[in-house]
Amino acid sequence: MTETTRPWKILANPEPAACARTLAAAFFREPAISWICGDSQTVRTFWFDATLRAHATLPGSLRYALTTTDGQPVASAILTPPGATPTAATRAAWAARTLLRCGPRALGRTLRYLRHAEAATPAGTWTLEFIGVRPDIAGRGAGRFLLDHVLATTPAPAGFFLTTADPANVPLYRRFGFADLRRTPVGPLDVTAMAKPGTGRP
Numbered sequence: 001m002t003e004t005t006r007p008w009k010i011l012a013n014p015e016p017a018a019c020a021r022t023l024a025a026a027f028f029r030e031p032a033i034s035w036i037c038g039d040s041q042t043v044r045t046f047w048f049d050a051t052l053r054a055h056a057t058l059p060g061s062l063r064y065a066l067t068t069t070d071g072q073p074v075a076s077a078i079l080t081p082p083g084a085t086p087t088a089a090t091r092a093a094w095a096a097r098t099l100l101r102c103g104p105r106a107l108g109r110t111l112r113y114l115r116h117a118e119a120a121t122p123a124g125t126w127t128l129e130f131i132g133v134r135p136d137i138a139g140r141g142a143g144r145f146l147l148d149h150v151l152a153t154t155p156a157p158a159g160f161f162l163t164t165a166d167p168a169n170v171p172l173y174r175r176f177g178f179a180d181l182r183r184t185p186v187g188p189l190d191v192t193a194m195a196k197p198g199t200g201r202p
Contacts, residue, residue, distance in 0.1 A: 006029055008142060010149055014065040016056045019076040020048035022065065026075070026132025031189055032165035036109045037102060046101035047110075054094035055129065058084040062154065064134075066146045075142045075152050077131040082124045082158065091097060109187065116186050117163045120193040124158030151196070160197035165189040 023102040024045040026120070027033040034056060037043045055061055055078060066075035098107045116137070128150070129158040151160065162178065164170060170180070170192050 002177060004046075008074075008145055009067045009069055009071075011065045011067060011144065013063050014073075014076075016052035016063065017049055018047060018073055019063050019065060019078065020052050022073045022076040022134060023048045023078075023130055023132045025134050027130075028135065030132075030166055031115060031193070032186075035165075035189055036106050036113070037185060038106075043106065044100050045194050047098060047106055050094055050097035050101065051110075052078065053097070054086055054090050055080065057086060057090050060084060060115065062150075064146060066142055073134075074137040075133040075146050077146055078129040078153060079130055079150065080127040081187070082126060113186055113189075113191070116184055116191060117193075122162050122181075122185070122195055125161040125195060126154055126156045126159075127200075128160055128162040137158070143153060145179045151176065160196040161193070162195075163191050164191050167192075170194070 002199040024041060024047075027044065028041065033044060033047075037047050052063070052158075056063070058080060060081035061084065062077075062081075064077045066077075091107050096106060098110065117127075131143065132146055133146075133151070154160075156194050161180070162171065162173065165186070167190070173194050174180075175198065176195045181193040181195055183190055183192050
């Protein structure tokens with residue numbers, strides 16, 4: 001399934017590994033991922049690969065890749081449907097991969113962040129887990145184009161939820177209709193939970 005408009009093309013549900021590589025590049029300075037993974041591009045890529053492999057097992061989960069017209073990936077977005085949770089076996093496999101490839105610090109810090117995010121999620125909402133643009137493409141409208149598409153095409157009568165540890169992202173998401181729910185410290189991070197109301201229509 002493809003939607004095209006110059007100069008971008010949106011691909012629905014590409015391979016998790018492709019999204020992982022794009023997001024590892026996009027999040028190279030993002031506070032939460034830096035806290036979890038450190039400065040290593042390799043560790044970030046392994047972390048995203050393990051996380052997106054687990055996420056892909058969730059029924060109804062969505063992945064989007066934004067590419068140039070010649071197929072080069074430049075951005076990605078990952079969404080979780082309301083109420084979706086991985087099985088115990090999937091959680092165990094994700095934890096084993098993360099521990100092996102990223103180390104105990106990355107595993108422990110991810111679990112701390114997840115506990116906060118899961119506790120803050122409003123009932124019935126879709127969760128925008130990640131959206132990121134490759135740094136060499138930033139400032140060209142790719143992120144806005146992808147987020148507009150995600151918000152317009154996802155059937156979310158109860159709306160959307162996200163968390164961000166980057167203060168610069170908060171005003172950006174407000175421009176897309178998200179409102180602050182609460183701010184919570186997680187380790188050294190100041191995490192803002194935000195929600196965008198839905199239409200109430202399925």
